[in-house]
Amino acid sequence: MQQRFVLSNSSEELPVFRNEMRKLLPTLGWPEKQKNEWLLVLDEALTNIMRHAYCGKYGEIIVEITDSKKQTEFCIEDHGKSFNPTTLPKPKLPKDTPGGLGVHLIRSLTDRFEYDTSFRGGNRIRLVRLKNASVKT
Secondary structure (H helix, E strand, C coil), X not given: CEEEEEEECCCCHHXXXXXXXXXXXXXXCCCHHHHHHHHHHHHHHHHHHHHHXXXXXCCEEEEEEEECCCEEEEEEEECCCCCXXXXXXXXXXXXXXXXXXXXXXXXXXXXXXXXXEEECCEEEEEEEEECCCCCCC
């Protein structure tokens, strides 16, 4: 199964996309707890793109979902400013200041977290979770 969503760089798009994912993820076999983890991961990734890649300027964000019996994969593509989140060091916890945990959450709640700046002339984040596998947090 493959599905594709095109979002504009607007926080108003997030609730609509989140509602679509609330309906879709259970049909892909993700129980409530893992569905909520996926929602958190996607919120963090999309919010970071909106805030940091586009810096308030207009842009499109493409989300492609590929699902199989073994895994679910989200590929998120943008054409904003490049930044490789996979190179960030793990934060020291507990944090003294708010924020800055989005990448840590994404890394903790996925089995694979990859970044590519050469994808179709833009940026691409690949998020994968294996089914019937527990992610270490």
